Amino acid sequence: MAARRLIVDVHTHVYLPRYANLLRSRTSVPRIVSAANNEDSERLLILDHEPSGGRPVGAQYWQRDEKLKFMDMHGISMSIVSSANPWLDFLPASEASKIALELNQDLEDYCETSPNLNGTRLQRLYGFGLLPLVPEITTSTLLETVQQISQLPHLKGLIMGTKGVGKGLDDPALDPVWAAIERAKLTVFLHPHYGVGGNPWGEVENGHVLPLALGFPFETTIAITRLILSGALDRFPSLRILLAHSGGALPQLSSRLASCIHHDPLVASRLNHDARYYIGRLYYDAVAYGSEELEFVSSAIGRAINYSPDGKSAVDIGSRRMMFGTDHPFFPPLSATEKWPSVTENLDAIEGVQTWSDGEKDGVLGGNALTLFDLQE
Ligand code: 5CU
Incomplete structure (x- = not known):
């Protein structure tokens, strides 16, 4: 019988109960609304123009047992769980700093008390913490939160949106934060929330397709490109950044980016390398x-x-920097089915890469994540 492959999910989210309660307490987006004070009827409103009063949400979004059941159903051994968007972006600095510390501790507890991976000292769940990245937050608060995350043994990095503290990821004010993250050997999981453009070049209603399929990845593409153009990857040569949705359009546009930089002395003089190096x-x-x-x-x-x-x-070997993910609990099946198509499609995609050896596929499924997050038995 073939040995079962170790599968590690690096893109899987949770709304921790404390955060879900915060969303329930709000009267404007982002929020969770309940039509009849009944958990089954709750709806999530986080994106602009959510259809028909929001999307149904339930235990999948916050209960750890549901995460573990989902993992078991799909043969996923371990998950590196992150809070889902829009994180703390909508809070004033004083509230954001307090709840960031609380949520990081909640996530540590969620992971620490998770089952062991069979026959090992590893747990099945690890996590990405979060920072209170909002306007008017002080650098010292951000640094204290990086320090907190680095001391929580089950948190292996932090999830970050694209806005920084309101001026993007290329804001020079973030340099001490990048330095601290690099020193702590934490991985930044860069994830979108806002999309790009509402309805440019057309007016026909397309539900969530344009914002999720294009807007999300384009947002990540712009944010990481700004960071590259700022020279941050030269200033912080050991900084580890994991890009959501396979880096959006960045790999496809990287030679064009290199050419545009080459023709623009303002930016070219800032960078030590050709843009394709940073990919x-x-x-x-x-x-x-x-x-x-x-x-x-x-x-x-x-x-x-x-x-x-x-x-x-x-x-x-480029595949060494790629890692399986599911985006759970988003993209649930539209009708009752045993497995989620959004998961099986990503597993089949890895299996079907013609130029990858079995060893490379094993790496993308799980081995590369164990290395990046230093999860050795
Ligand atoms: O379906 C969605 O809205 C989302 C989302 O908000 N965040 C995410 O990571 N995936 C899908």
Whole structure:
């Protein structure tokens, strides 16, 4: 019988009970509303123009047992769980700083008390903490929160949106935060929430398709490109950033980006490397739903070695920087089915990459995450 592969999900979310209660207490978006004071009828409103009063939400979004059941159903051994968007973006600084500390401790408890991975000292759940990244927060508060996360043994990084403290990820005010994250060897999971543009170039209603399929990945693309253009990846050469949705359009546009930089002395003078080098400095989830897309991303990552001056800080095997994810509890099946198509499509996509060896597929399914998050038995 073939050995069962170890599968680690690096893109899986939770609204911790404390956060869900915060959303329930609100009268404007983001919020959870209940039509009849009954948990089954709750609806989530987080994006602009949620259809028909929001989407149904329930235990999948907050209960740990449901996460573990979902993992068991899909053969997922371990998950690195992160709070779902929009995190604390809508809170004033004083509230955001307090609840960030509380949520980080809640997530540590959620992971620490999770079952062991069979026959090992590892747990099945680890987490990404969060920072109170809102306007008017002080740098010292951000640094204290980085410190808190680094001392919680089951938190291996932090999830971050694209706004920084209101001026984007290329805001020089964030430099001490990047430095602290780098020192603590935490991984930043960069994730979108706002999308790009509401309804440019058309007016026809398309539900959530445009914001989720295009707006989310384009938002990530712009945010990480700004960070690259600021020279931050040169200033913080060991900073680890994991990009949601396989890096959006960044791998596809990286040669065009390199050419535009080359023609613009303002930016070119800021950077130590060709833009294609930085593609190999980043990590990517494998939430792309297609083998061809995964293969392309891994080849763009692998190409970075050609632009690496010392051959050290980039990998030539691009798949080593890619990791399986599900986006649970989002994209549930539309009708009763045993497994979620959003998960099986991503598993099939990894299996179907023609140029990856079995060892590379094992890496993307789980081994690469164990290495990145230092989860050795
Ligand atoms: O379906 C959605 O709205 C989402 C979301 O908000 N966040 C996410 O990570 N995936 C899907």
